Amino acid sequence: xxxxxxxxxxxxxEATRELLWDRGYVGxxxxxxxxxxxxxxxxxxxxFTGKPDLALAAIRRTADELRASAEASFGGGGTAYxxxxxxxxxxxxxLRGCPVGRLTMDxxxxxxxxxxxxxxxxxxxxxxxLARIVQEGLDAGEFSAPLVPEEIAATVVATVQxxxxxxxxxxxxxxxxxxxxxxLALLAPRTP
Numbered sequence: 001x002x003x004x005x006x007x008x009x010x011x012x013x014e015a016t017r018e019l020l021w022d023r024g025y026v027g028x029x030x031x032x033x034x035x036x037x038x039x040x041x042x043x044x045x046x047x048f049t050g051k052p053d054l055a056l057a058a059i060r061r062t063a064d065e066l067r068a069s070a071e072a073s074f075g076g077g078g079t080a081y082x083x084x085x086x087x088x089x090x091x092x093x094x095l096r097g098c099p100v101g102r103l104t105m106d107x108x109x110x111x112x113x114x115x116x117x118x119x120x121x122x123x124x125x126x127x128x129x130l131a132r133i134v135q136e137g138l139d140a141g142e143f144s145a146p147l148v149p150e151e152i153a154a155t156v157v158a159t160v161q162x163x164x165x166x167x168x169x170x171x172x173x174x175x176x177x178x179x180x181x182x183x184l185a186l187l188a189p190r191t192p
Contacts (some may be wrong), residue, residue, distance in 0.1 A: 009047040011037040016058035021099045025055060025108035025115075056114055062099045063122040074129055080137025081189055084130065084156060088184060094167035094176035122144045127153040142189045152187070159164075159183045 006014070015037035016041035019028035028113075030051055034044055048054040100122050109115045130153035137143040159179050166175035 008037075008039050008043045012039050012044055012047060012054055013058050013061055013129070015039075016054050017062050020055065020058055020062075020106075020109075021096070021102060024102075024106045027125070028055065052112065052115065055109075056118070059103060059109070060114060060118045062103075063118040066098075066100050066122055067125060070126060070129065074133060079189070080133045080140065080142050081187060083133055084187065085184055087130075088156070088180045092176075094164060095171070097164040097168055098161060101164060123157065127157055129153075130156050137189075143187070144190065150159035156183065 012033060016028055017034050019032055019036060021036065023032070028051070030044060031037075031052075032043070034041060037044075044054065069090065070087060073090050076083060076086050078086070100119055103109045103115075103119045104123075109119065124167065127150070131149035134143065134149040134152045135146060136143065138149065140148060159182075163176035163179040166179065167173050169175070172189050
């Protein structure tokens with residue numbers, strides 16, 4: 001349950017976010033949302049037109065939080081490698097997975113243009129930011145010329161998302177950590 005200081009719409013959005021992450025769209029039933037949020041059916045439909053509208057608000061909130069967290073790593077200063085390293089090594093619950101990445105595996109989210117849009121926008125934004133940072137590293141002579149920024153960005157995103165899958169499959173964050181260490185070793189600037 002949530003604090004009574006939290007507004008009803010906020011409780012509904014937070015409950016929906018948790019349920020989407022834990023159970024997926026189908027498992028985030030109106031009844032489950034109402035139970036978890038402590039809000040009544042009337043309140044839910046007073047603030048949102050229905051489950052899709054509430055799910056969209058929850059997905060947008062999750063996407064915004066992922067962006068803010070990534071921006072903190074990217075904007076932390078340092079070399080391109082250090083910023084990518086900061087992003088890859090930031091605190092995560094590898095066994096729980098990525099709340100945005102998991103939505104890509106939800107057939108109901110992917111089938112809906114509206115629900116899929118914030119997921120797609122977030123992944124595209126992340127790849128764009130990573131490609132920009134890699135290009136900065138290339139321009140500064142930090143990385144060697146054969147690197148293609150867009151391909152490295154895709155590799156970083158794939159390593160993170162794949163690392164979550166490996167960690168969940170093995171029941172250990174060690175698989176996630178191994179993937180991150182391997183990618184960092186490949187990206188490490190060469191010293192003369």
